[in-house]
Amino acid sequence: MKRLFYILTLLTLSNTSIGQTYEVIEMSLEAQPRELQGVNSKYSDFSPFVYQDQLFFTSMREYDLYHVGENNWSNTGFLNVFVSELKGEITAETKIKTASLFSEKLLSNSHTGPVCFSATGDTMFYTQVVINPKKHRKDIAKPQLFMRTKKDKKWGQPTYMSFCDQKHSFGHPFYDSKNRKLYFASDRKGGKGGKDIYYSEIKDGIWSLPKNVEEVNTPSNEMFPFIADGIMFFSSDGAGSKGGLDIFWKVMGQTDEAKPLNGINTEYDDFGIYVFDDMAKGYFSSNRNQKTGDDIYFFYLEKQSIVKNELAGNFTYRNLEGNASNLQVKITNDEGFELITSTDENGNFIFRNLESGGHYKIEPITDEDMNLVLYDKNGEVMATLLNDENGEFTYRLLEKEGVGTLSLIPDDMQNFSLNTGHLSGQFIHDNDPGKYPVGLPVILKDENGNVAYETTTDKRGNFDFRELSLSTNYQLSTKGGDDDLVLLIYDKKGNVTAQLKPDTEGDFVYRKLDPNLGNSLDLIASGNDQFELQSKTISGYFEYKNLEGDYSKGLKVQAFSEDGFLLAETTTDEKGEFRFRSLPVGDNILFKVEDGNSEFQLEDFTLYIFDRQGKKIAVLHRGQNGYFIYKPLGFEGNSSLSTVDTNPNDFTLNINTKYDIVTVYFNSNESAVKSGDRKKLNQLIETLKKNPKLKVDVNAYADSRASDEYNLILSEKRGNWIVDYMVRKGIDKKRCIVNAYGESQLIDTDNHDLNRRAEIRLYE
Secondary structure, eight states: OHHHHHHHEEEESSSSSEEEEEEEEEEEEEEEEEEEEOOOOOOOOOEEEEEEEEEEEEEOOOGGGGGGOOTTTTOOOEEEEEEEESSOOTTTTOOOOOEEEEEEGOOSOOOEEEEOOTSSSEEEEEEEOOOOOSSSSTTTEEEOOOOOOOEEEEEEOEEOOOTTTTTOOEEEEEEEEETTEEEEEEOOOSSSSSSSEEEEEEEEEEEEEEEOOOOTSSSSEEEEEEEEETTTEEESSSSSSSSSOOOEEEEOSSSOOEOOOOOOOSOOOEEEEOOOTTSSSEEEEEEOOOTTOOOEEEEEEEEEEEEEEEEEEEEEESOOOBBBBOEEEEOOOOOOOOEEEETTSEEEEESSSSSOOOOOEEEESSSOOOOEEOOOOOOOOEEEEEEETSSSSSEEEOOGGGOOOSSSGGGGGEEEETTTTEEEEEEEEEOOOOOTTTTOOEEEEEESOEEEEEEEEOTTEEEEEEEEEETTTEEEEEOOOOOOOEEEEEOSEEEEEEEEEEOTTTTTOSSSSSGOOSOOOOOSTTOOOEEOOBBEEEEEEEEEBOOOOOOTTOOOEEOTTSOOOOEEEOOOOOEEEEEEEEEEETEEEEEEEOOOOOTOOGGGEEEEOOOTTTTTTEEEEEEEEEEEEOOOOSSSSOOOOOOSSSSSSSOOOOOOOSHHHHHHOOOOOOOOOOOOGGGHHHHHHHHHOOOTTOOOEEEEEEOOOSSSHHHHHHHHHHHHHHHHHHHHHHHHGGGGGEEEEETSSSSSOHHHHHEEEEHHHEEE
């Protein structure tokens, strides 16, 4: 066995690049409005919001024949939420289908809208004016905020936002999914005057009291917030407005004042903006056309930034006493362009206005051996380097967009309040899915090369270092192992955030900082196999008729996306085990066994999926189109904002016209479906009898209040009970497939009733 020494540097400090600082001197945004065809009506249309390929907006238009002529301000018409489908690439000329009422569930005896959605699309927030039927219609009613969550493709009951009150207005919601903040406009007490923009955070299912976004609010009205790329867009009738409401923007967290969005504002009201993620286009609303009132417009957006880059450091003599004062320092970029400066009396130097994206060689003009220390913009030491045999120090100046340290400790494994981090990793053999390095020494050394922590890998190559200081750079090293050893770094959810393989010299390098490792601050040496994007590693093995099969020739296994795109393929070992790395996170994965081997009946295979600890998390059988379908989130993804309905088992089954996913529930520690849910099974059975080509896919689950092994067995029993029930009612067992997931896919950790479920799907 070849003896290797893998070295890995863990940079656990700072969100800025090493030795490089940058400052946005000036940013400008320029909009170019365009009129839209196919969406606006003679009534008021405003506040666009896009989710996937659908354009949502608020309108007073007529929504069906029964209400023709009623929808106008002078009569009894109400605002409602409408939706249009966007066809093709999004431009000013994009075809927009005829709008339709979004949902009858949002209809009320008053106004509804605007609306926004979470990034996952399963949670909506909207404004609605609620009229108390016990009060006179002339009484003033204030708009309030509501939330609904989607379950089984159906929107649940409205949730009144707890921070609202009917004495004040609350409207124009925008939900920042990344930071879990709901922004809105309100005239609640404590503001700066008029309507102000506030936000509320959700933590542990509870919404915080509203906080004033003081950096944008003024004594005038600020409304219609929207955030994209760290920039808040909003409307205001304050200073700088051309008249009425104008659209302004501000980079959040910076001291600069908000600026009007150039090219878009008029003397009329301009408001309700939506900006796409690419920051190149969007929609907004305006009443600039006085004949039609509020209309929706498209705009192109041009963003320009002027960035100042600096490189600061300090030189000292390695073998001489005294400061390296008045020392000439030369830097040279990839194209040979040189800049020269001199150190001050303490050996400090600084280069300003450097171009991003190049390699820079830093060279003191002297024959003496030197030490170089690089600093960040706060004066903190970020790296200590030694010059190479040519007297040069190599440094890579990152692109502005790439500024930020590539940390091996994922964000969700860091506790910034305690300044500690948790490093969780696993060593695997790239070419042997059933083999793991057991008892492999894993060592963390501090910046001085001293051993700070030491552990060994478990029987599946896993190791953990907890409560690491985020203020210290560590080196991870291990001795021994084969050439195909791979290191996986995991986040809290079990996703892989980094994968590393040794380079040609046998080093396992992520980022080189310590002088003993060399002087290059390049992100990683060219040719190394390293993946920065979050991914998923899935391991599994096949059993044949629950007996040990002969897999000596290996089975070819393919992994597909749900759209049928081939993601990867591999071959099982002699025990039927396999592993796929770099699969997309959160997506459903379809596995297929090459069916050219006549020795096996593929229907007799069982596929087991297990996690990094070797725990079985899914038992799958061959189903639709010959695939073993692994659904990491079940049939429906669930947002962290999802709420539990008062009666989660009560919903209308609608399988006569379309084949919905049907969810049934179980009592604790029981494999039989709850008696109240058997009506759903009977309806399913009737549909199956009327449609003999339909097949059944049952995915069964358990809660987390027993052992992993017990819950996996229990979930499989639940799925089999459903199939046996259908067989007793006359359905052929060959039409049914059962997949079991145990407790691996909990919907709600606080509500065990929701986790004890089975999701049943009909397909052809």
